[in-house]
Amino acid sequence: MPIIEVRELTKYYRVHRKREGLGASFRGLFRREYTEVQAVKGINLTVEAGEFVAFLGPNGAGKTTTLKLLSGVINPTGGTATVMGYVPWERRNEYRRRFALVMGQKNQLWWDLPAQESYRLHQQIYGIPDDRFRHTLDELTDLLDVTKLLGQPVRELSLGERMKMELIAALLHSPEVLFLDEPTIGLDVIAQHTIQQFLRHYQQERGTTILLTSHYMKDVAALCQRVVIVAGGLVQYDGSLAGIVDQFSGKKIVTLQFAVGVRPDDLARHGTVLETQWPRVKLGITRADVPRVLAETLRDYAIEDVSVEDPPLEEVIADLFHQVS
C-alpha cells in the first residue's frame, strides 16, 4: 500500500489585487478586487514507503504549497490526500507524531537560546523517553558534527550550522515521513554536500520516506531516484532523472574538433551552431540525425576529435519550465 496518495489536490487562494498609486489604494478601501491564484491545480501522486522523491519546479510552481498541504498546515480547496492513512489537514496528533517538515527558509528553533533547549522542548512535546532522546540526539549531532555547537545561542550560528540544527530538531522523534522544503537553500557548496551526504545515509539506514524540493540539481542528482516536476500547479513529469532528457529534449550536443586550418562555413545545415571556438564547434542536432551528420562531417572534413553528449539537465529543465509557464 502506498504511504502517500494524492488525488486531484487543488489549492486556490483569493488575493486582493492592489493597484498602483494612492488614489487607487483609497478606492480599494471601499471596493476590493480579488483575483484567484491557483497554486495547486490538481496534483496526483503516489509514493511508496522508503522512496526518496524530488519535487522540481520553478518558483511559484506549487511545490511548497503541496508540501504544506501534505503536512496539514493549510487546508486544500479540493481533492484528497492521505499520508500513512491519515488525512493531513485533520491535524491528528497520531499523524503529527510520525512526520516532520523542514523549511530551509524558516526556523523553528528559539532564536535567543542554545539549540539544546529547543530540543528539550521537542522531547517534551513529542513525549520522547529520556534514554531514546539522548541516544538519537547524540547520533545526529555526531553525524552532522555539531556537538560543540549545542550550547551556543542559535542566533550566533552560521546559516549552515543552523540548518543542521533545524534538521536535528525535525528528526528527534524519528519521523517515518519527512518533507524537506529547500533544505540547502543559501548554503555554500561544502555545507550543501554535508547535508546531502547526511540525508542519503540517513534515508538508507532508516528507510524514511522523503519528499524533497530543491532548486539545486546537485541535491536531486545525489539523492533521488525519482523526480516529480511540478509547474503551473500540475505534475508535468514523474520518473527518473535520466528520463527527463529523453522525454523533453530531442537534441544531442555534438562537439567537433577540426584539424588546423579547416574552417567549414556550412555547418548550420546540420543543426544549430551553439558555439564556435576554432578549431572547436558545438552543434545542437536532432537526435535522429546524429549518425548521418557524424558520417557526413567525418567524410567531408579532417576532424581530430568528436564527442556526443546529452544537453545539460539544467537546460532541459529550464526549457521545460519556460514552456509550461
Add this chain to the structure above:
Amino acid sequence: MGAELMSVNNLSSLSSQPVAEHRGESESPSRLAEFRRYLRVFLTFARNSLIRDMTFRADFIFHCISSVAWTAMNVGFYVLVFRFTSMIGQDTGWGRDEFFLFLATVWFINSLVQAFFMPNANEFSELIRTGGLDFALLKPIDTQFLISFRRIEWSAMSNFVVGLLIAGVSLHSMATRPESPVFPSLMSWILYPFFVGCGVAIMYSIMICLAATSVWLGRNQSLYDFWFYITNFSRYPMEIYDTPLGRPLLGLFTLVIPVLVVVNVPARILAKPLNPRADWEWLLAAWAVIATVLCVAFSRWLFRLSLKSYRSASS
C-alpha cells in the same frame, strides 16, 4: 569539514530504532499521561523563557524598574485623589482601603495576563503574518495550548509582587482602623484566588479572540491599543458607570464583553465594600463563573475557526 564528511559514515550506527514500539505507546495515551506531558511542556516553556530573560539581563532589570515605576505613579495618583474625597461615589463602600485592595486586584490580574499571555497573543498575530504558525501546526499537541504558553515574560511578575504589597498594606489598614474594621472570612480567602483566576481566563479569552482575527485581517497591529481601550473599563469599580449615560456601557461590559466582572467580582469578595453583602453581588459572582466558561469556549471556537482560514505565508 573533512572530519564532518567522514563522520557521516558512522551512520551504520544509526540503529534501526524501535519505531513501532514508540508508536504503540503513543497511540492512546492515558489522560494522566497527557496531563503530565502538557505540564512538562509548560514547565519547559517557563524555563526557556527564564533562561532567555536572564540572557538579556539589563533588559529584564529595566523592564522591572519601569513597570514598578508605573505602578508607583498610579498609587501616588490615587493617594492624591483620596485627599479630596473619602469614597468613590455615594454609599458604594469604596473607601480608600477598599479601593486600594481593588487596585491590587487589578495589578494581580494584569501582571498575570502580561506575564503569561500578552507576549504570546502578540506573537500569535506575528506568527500568522509571517507564516511562522506552520511549525506550531506540525506539533502533536493542542495548537492553542502551544501558542498561549510559548513565552512567559517573567519581568511582568514584578508587578505581581507590587500588587501583594499594596494588598498587604490595605488589608492591614482595614483590619486595624478604628471605624468598622474588616477581616476577610476564610471563604473570602478561598474564593478570591478562584475569581482572580476567572478574571485572568476572561482576559485571556478576549486577547486570543483579538489575536485570532489577524488571520482574516492580515495584520493586526491595533491589537495592543484595542486591548488597552477595552480593559481600561475593568480598572474601576463598576458603580461609577451607574449613571444614565453609563448604564449602556455597564450592560455592554458586564454581559457582552464581560470585562467588568474581571476585577470587580474578586475585589468585592475580599474588600467587602457593602456590609452586609447585597444579593446582586452573589448573582454577579455566579455570572462571572458562567461568563468565564462562555468566554473560554468562545475563544477556543474562534481560534479553531481562524486556523481553518490560515493560509501560511510564502517561504
